[in-house]
Amino acid sequence: MSNSSLPRIAERPLPSLWDPDELLSLPEAAELFWPSGFPITVTGLRTAVRDGKLEVCELNGKIFTSRSAIGRMSRCEFRRRGAEVAGRPREVKPRRGRPPAPARA
Structure with missing residues (x-):
């Protein structure tokens, strides 16, 4: 048994x-x-849900996930600068003192 305040986690840590x-x-x-x-808290998981990175189900007003969904969320994705993030184009901010780079065709 662990020192967790959550009974199910204390039983199976x-x-x-x-x-x-x-x-x-x-x-x-x-x-x-x-x-x-560290590095993930409940707030971080809620952010992942909001951003569509963590699969969840809602039952009786409560949000649940699974070990396999956490594993899928935890896989690294390598993106090039300016690539789409979570289905929307990433905004690339110009550096101070430099004009923005011309768009590539």
Whole structure:
């Protein structure tokens, strides 16, 4: 047993003890995968949900995710500068003192 204040995490403190598709609340997911709160917190997970990077389901007004959804969110994506981010064009801010670079065709 761990020192977690969340009962289900205290009973099973390791991600490997959870079924890949078993539902976790966002606080449970944050505590299970990032127990120190670094670099991801519940607020960070909510931001990922808002940005469409974390798959969730809503049941009875509560948001749940799964171990497999956290794994998909955690994969690195390499993007070139100016590439689209989350389905929308990325705004590239010009550097101070320099005119913006001409758009490429």
